[in-house]
Amino acid sequence: xxxxxxxxxRGDAQGGEEKExxxxxxxxxxxxxxxxxxxxxxxxxxxxxxxxxxAKCGSCSTEINGKPSLACKTRxxxxxxGETITVYPIKAFPVIKDLVTDVSWNYEVSKKIPPFTPxxxxxxxxxxxxxxxxxxxxxxxxxxxxxxxCHILRDHNRKDxxxxxxxxxxxxxxxxxxxxxLDRREFAREEAGVGFxxxxxxxxEVCPEDIHITDNGIIPLKERVVxxxxxxxxxxxxxxxxx
Amino acid sequence: xEKYETHTHDVIVIGAGGAGLRAxxxxxxxxxxxxxVCKSLLGKAHTVMAEGGVAAALANVDTKxxxxxxxxxxxxxxxxxxxxQMALYHAQExxxxxxxxxxxxxxxxxxxxxxxxQRAFGGHTWKRLAHxxxxxxxxxxxxLQEKGIHSGIDVYMECTITHLIKDGDxxxxxxxxxxxxxxxxxxxxxxxxxxxxxxxKAYKYTSNSWEYTGDGHSMAYEAGAELIDMEFIQFHPTGxxxxxSVRGILVTEAVRGEGGIxxxxxxxxxxxxxxxxxxxxxxxxxxARSIYTEVEQGRxxxxxxxxxxxxxxxxxxxxxxxxxxxxQFMEFADIDITKGPxxxxxxxxxxxxxxxxxxxxxxxxxxxxxxxxxxAGGMHGANRLGGNxxxxxxxxxxxxxxxxxxxxxxxxxxxxxxxxxxxxxxxxREPFNNTQGENPYxxxxxxxxxxxxxxxxxxxxxxxQTGIDKIEVLKERAETLKIEGSVxxxxxxxxxxxxxxxxIVSEALARCALARKESRxxxxxxxxxxxxxxVLGKLNSIVSFKDGAMDVATRPIVEMPDExxxxxxxxx
Numbered sequence: 057x058x059x060x061x062x063x064x065x066r067g068d069a070q071g072g073e074e075k076e077x078x079x080x081x082x083x084x085x086x087x088x089x090x091x092x093x094x095x096x097x098x099x100x101x102x103x104x105x106x107x108x109x110x111a112k113c114g115s116c117s118t119e120i121n122g123k124p125s126l127a128c129k130t131r132x133x134x135x136x137x138g139e140t141i142t143v144y145p146i147k148a149f150p151v152i153k154d155l156v157t158d159v160s161w162n163y164e165v166s167k168k169i170p171p172f173t174p175x176x177x178x179x180x181x182x183x184x185x186x187x188x189x190x191x192x193x194x195x196x197x198x199x200x201x202x203x204x205x206c207h208i209l210r211d212h213n214r215k216d217x218x219x220x221x222x223x224x225x226x227x228x229x230x231x232x233x234x235x236x237x238l239d240r241r242e243f244a245r246e247e248a249g250v251g252f253x254x255x256x257x258x259x260x261e262v263c264p265e266d267i268h269i270t271d272n273g274i275i276p277l278k279e280r281v282v283x284x285x286x287x288x289x290x291x292x293x294x295x296x297x298x299x
Numbered sequence: 300x301e302k303y304e305t306h307t308h309d310v311i312v313i314g315a316g317g318a319g320l321r322a323x324x325x326x327x328x329x330x331x332x333x334x335x336v337c338k339s340l341l342g343k344a345h346t347v348m349a350e351g352g353v354a355a356a357l358a359n360v361d362t363k364x365x366x367x368x369x370x371x372x373x374x375x376x377x378x379x380x381x382x383x384q385m386a387l388y389h390a391q392e393x394x395x396x397x398x399x400x401x402x403x404x405x406x407x408x409x410x411x412x413x414x415x416x417q418r419a420f421g422g423h424t425w426k427r428l429a430h431x432x433x434x435x436x437x438x439x440x441x442x443l444q445e446k447g448i449h450s451g452i453d454v455y456m457e458c459t460i461t462h463l464i465k466d467g468d469x470x471x472x473x474x475x476x477x478x479x480x481x482x483x484x485x486x487x488x489x490x491x492x493x494x495x496x497x498x499x500k501a502y503k504y505t506s507n508s509w510e511y512t513g514d515g516h517s518m519a520y521e522a523g524a525e526l527i528d529m530e531f532i533q534f535h536p537t538g539x540x541x542x543x544s545v546r547g548i549l550v551t552e553a554v555r556g557e558g559g560i561x562x563x564x565x566x567x568x569x570x571x572x573x574x575x576x577x578x579x580x581x582x583x584x585x586x587a588r589s590i591y592t593e594v595e596q597g598r599x600x601x602x603x604x605x606x607x608x609x610x611x612x613x614x615x616x617x618x619x620x621x622x623x624x625x626x627q628f629m630e631f632a633d634i635d636i637t638k639g640p641x642x643x644x645x646x647x648x649x650x651x652x653x654x655x656x657x658x659x660x661x662x663x664x665x666x667x668x669x670x671x672x673x674x675a676g677g678m679h680g681a682n683r684l685g686g687n688x689x690x691x692x693x694x695x696x697x698x699x700x701x702x703x704x705x706x707x708x709x710x711x712x713x714x715x716x717x718x719x720x721x722x723x724x725x726x727x728r729e730p731f732n733n734t735q736g737e738n739p740y741x742x743x744x745x746x747x748x749x750x751x752x753x754x755x756x757x758x759x760x761x762x763x764q765t766g767i768d769k770i771e772v773l774k775e776r777a778e779t780l781k782i783e784g785s786v787x788x789x790x791x792x793x794x795x796x797x798x799x800x801x802x803i804v805s806e807a808l809a810r811c812a813l814a815r816k817e818s819r820x821x822x823x824x825x826x827x828x829x830x831x832x833x834v835l836g837k838l839n840s841i842v843s844f845k846d847g848a849m850d851v852a853t854r855p856i857v858e859m860p861d862e863x864x865x866x867x868x869x870x871x
Contacts, residue, residue, distance in 0.1 A: 064305050068787065084542020084631065096740035100791025101784025105340070105509040110548045110627065113343045129630060152479055153788040163341065163456075179403055187406040191431065198342055225703065233404065235588060240780060265799035280776030 059079060062090055062131055064102065065144045068153045074142065075099075081132045087143065088116055088127040091155075103154040111264060112277035114199030118155050119144040124201045124262050127155075135219065144205040150215075154223045159200055165219045168247060169226055173238040188236040192231035193273060195265040196222065202269055219248035219257035225273035241284045250277055300721045303483035307454065308334040310700075311473055311488040313460045313515065316344030317698070318672025318692035320443035321396075325700025326492070327367020327450045331660040331707055333700075334486060335447065337454045342444045345508045348437025350551035350623065351430025352418055352685030353656055355393035357814070359410055360417040361425035366390040368424050371866055374420040376582050378527065378820040379836060383657035383859040384679040389687070389694050396693035397429050405442040419556045420584040423685040433551050433623045439689060458484060460514070460795050461725045463491065463522040463668070466713035466816075468834060470667035471523065474723045477493070477792065481786025483724055487715060489707035492661070492699045493519060493654060493670040498532070498804040501799075502647035503747035504547035506538055512797040513804035515674035519654045520803055524663040526842040527676040529652035530811035530822045534756050535767030536586035538646025539703070540604035545631045546605075547646040550607065550624060552685040554641075555579040557620050559609035561590070562640070563598035569605070573804055584821045585646040586681040591756045600642040608640035609631075623851050636733070645756055649688060651679045652802075652820065653840070654810070660702025661695050667706065671699035672744050674830040677839075681820025729780075730795045736781030746773050746801060754809050759825045763813045770806050777802060803849075810851045811840040 060081045063074040070220055077098055079090045088106055095102050107113040108127045116127040121135075127143070135141055149157035202221040208214045219227075227244050230236055244250045257270045269271070285291075301369045312319045326333040337344065351861035358364040370390035374381050382509040401407065401415065408416040408629035415416030417426045431438040448454070456822050457478040464472035472487045499507025519668045520526055537550040555561075561579050563569050573589040574581035581701075600606050611618055618625050621636070628634040628641055653676030654663050672692040679687060730736065753766030760795045777798055782791040818824050830836060838853040858864075 082543055086544055086631075089544050091490050095790055096738075096744070099784070100740060100782050101789040102793075103788040103790060107339055107343045107345075107510065108348050109508070110545075111349065111630070112623070113347050113508070115339065115343050131631075148305065150723065156788050159340070159531060163448075165814075170655045171445060176377075180398070182409055183413045184409040184416075184678075194431075194726075196438065197347075209336075230404075233406070248328050267535060295563065 057061045058089060058137065061140045062094070063140055063142045064091070064094065064154070066102070067151065069151055075105070085132045086128055087125070087130045087132065087141065087270050089121055090132060091127060091143070103152070103156045105156055112197060114197030114264070117146050117199045117201050119146055124204050125197060126264055129264060148204040148206070148210040149227065150198070150207060160276065161215055162198070162200055162222065163204060166226065169223060169230070170238055170240055170243060170299040172230055172236055174235045175237045180233050180235070182234045187239055189232045189272070192228045193225040194266055195267055196225060197265060198222065199261045201263060201264070205258040205262045207256065207258065209270045212253065221253070221269045221274065223248060224250060224253065224277060225267065225269055226293050228273040231277065244277055245281045245285065250274065250281055253278070301483065303485055303720070305487065307487045309488065310334070310490045310492065310703045311486050312494055313473065313650045313671070314344065314489045314494035314496060314674070315341055315454070316346040316494060316496055316672065316692065317689060319492070320440070320447050321693050321696025322494055322671055322700035322703070323448050323452045324443065325449055325697045326704040327452050327702035329701055331704035334453045334455060334462055334488070335457050335681050336457050336459065336475070336486070336571040338457065340456050341454055344440065346436045347508060348506070348549065350549065351420060351438070351556060351688035352430030352435045352686050353397055353551035353568055354420065354423060354427050354437065354684065355397040355429060355690055356390065356427060357394045357397065357415060357417060357429065359414040362373070364425040367866055369393070369427065372423050373679070373684060374867070376682055376684040378682060378830065379680065380819065380839065380856065381680030382658060382677030382864060383857065385695070385864065386659050386824065387696070388507070389470050389678060389691060389693060393690040396690065396697065399441050400439060403446045405440050407437055407438070410539070413556055418553060418839045419580060420685045421555065421580045421685065422862055423585065428686040430553070432619070433621045435555050435689065436612060445832055449463065459793065459796070460518070461727060462717065463518050464523060465665070465716055468666050469715040469762040470665055471637060472715050472722060473575045476727065479788055481789065481792070485715060485720060487712045489710040490667050490669060490703035492703050493674050494696065495651045495674045496650055496670050497673040498801065499647045499650070499766045501746060501801045504538060505647040506535055506547055506549035507647065513800045514797070515670060516653060516807070517671065517800035517803040518667060519665070520807070520842065520844055522665055522668060523844060524665045524668055525655040526807055527652060527655040528681070528811070528840050529807040529842055530815050530840060531649070531651035531681050531763060531820055532647065532808060533583055533651060533821050534587045534645035534648040535648035536590055536645055537607060537643035539632065540600070541602040542643040546745045547630070549646065549648070550641060550643050551621070552583070554607060554609050554621060554624060557609060557800070558612050559607050562606045562608065563593045564600060567598070569593050569598070572635045573698045582682055587756055588823060590643065591645055594644065599689055601640050604642040604644035606640040608641045610637055610639055649673060649679065649683055651683055652676045652808070659698065660706070661699035662702055664708070669699045669703045671695040681822060689705060702723045727796060730782045730792060730830070731786070733762065733779055735772040735779045737781065739774050739780050739791060739798050741799055742773055742777050743745060743794060743801070746770070746805060749773065750805055754812055755843055757823050760811055760813065763809055765808045767806070767813065768803065770809060773804050774806070806849055807842045809843065810849060814840060814851050814853070855861040
């Protein structure tokens, strides 16, 4: 059994520093196991969020060797023998303690998105090929790693103007629901700031559920918004109707 | 004492998995001021891990299905120990509760005709499980979460409830702490719904998340409520075996529902010996025992499990129907399940036992205290059928929400004595003040070893008694715990209270297992291998807190009315 060196961020909103730990490595072990070992044997108060340890809940998002990752899904055997492994909290959200960050902003944004709205006399027939687009987005486990790597949120901290990739696909999912009748295009443009996304696809790359956030979610959403606001016919109609 | 917040609501729901969310939605719809308090962030509860589907006699695929058949399957799966009233409501109401999710935005997999598709599962006569690939639980919790946040519910996330408060007989509030700050919080309420899930974290190998520490079971017990049938804990037949880090993680029953075949090291399809009729789709208790027996008798896979193979269905089909399983094995075990078999072994999955409730409103034996979902007992009897848990939490989440709101209506809030709150606070802070004491992590690991070894798939009097003796020692050791660090987000401190809950439920499990001298459903006694239908099969186990100690008694089951029992004799 080999021994791995981990350097883990310990601290809070006021600041902190790396602390080094040595952890024995067993076959198939993941970084979250190493953090459990630290809790049980060195520092019982090391703070990390986790729930399922099976990559289904999206709680244990961290930055491992600088790369946003689920700690439960990052195997220790992906690192070279003797390589020091750093574990940091996700950067786009304020640190509470150690690896735990304040992600409450996401829940506020989520609440603002107009919910699924069917017609009153809906007949509940939907076909598989029509629900699959929405199903892709509903695989989201809300790990918020796409929010974490999005330049608009991470580097420019424009949480005031842009809802982030997670909520772009939530809006897209509603818009693409075969039985939804609400128009969220104005919301997508005005409130959620879909125009801020410059399609660098960092969110898609980091998604642990392999959701094609940009290609299947954001770009079609942008197109819908463009159709509404920049379609010359629609523009003319709005002028005529005074809307 | 230190300052703490106070919040006042008509109804408080503790736990935000499927049952808690459904209860809060209903309570709020009834006009009650409703709080939803949960240990994790919203949407992370254990429901998220449910995979295979939600059982409801929609009859979209097999048109002969109806509530009578679902009721019968459930009672037979539970070895007739179920609370028939609950099993009846469950079978009758599940279809509407599932359709309701669709009205709220859920996107279930479809039939060719555009209706909700249904798949086969163990113990269900017909194809009955509505599903979304193998991530049905995620779909359900997102749908309920979405409905919930637009329902005027106050959500208190990352807040752990540690004590229930009573005024005389009646529950009047709950006390706990914020995980983030470590500060205390008091909730005053006229009704409380426990929706805290199960107890699997008392075991070493489990499919359950960290939250499954039996909080609701133990708080109800401490508040004087009765627990029922605690000896029945389900070992899901198929958990991952290798590598060690992922041992116990669930391999959905949908693998077998989609045609997966179990074999031993000799290539023998061994279910032919144990249940030739239903084979791999026998009930979970039978399949778990079969795999266990094969391994015990030396016919196990290299890492001590059975082989489960679905690759004959073709790579495209497997990836479409079982995407999470495909990724799970690829990423954690370097195994491509579209090309070859998985190795599986039973894993602690679900507790059938729980807070004794009556089916109408889910009220416990303590006025003002309700329970729904896994924390409640009775619905599943001695063994739960796959898919019946997700339907249970919808049906009884709604009933509990309505029951609690109606009960709370018009009642005035009781004053909570300051010295009571101070006592709770001192008790919780103790591990910080102790200069000497045990590490809670160490005791937790020791408890998991004890439960795994002595209160497992197969039980004997000697084993169980050893387990009880060891639990008694652990209880003493857990009297004095010591932890490091501050009150801010301190998992070691959080574990101190969780550990106390796990010790209570472990003791209840072990004592009930010792008392039931027969084999029934998930409770397999090597020394009493037969079922005693005439006497013990007509008795529920009842756990209660009496004179400072745990009391285990029996009580006759409530007999079902003739028109229902006729359903079973017609079969013969």
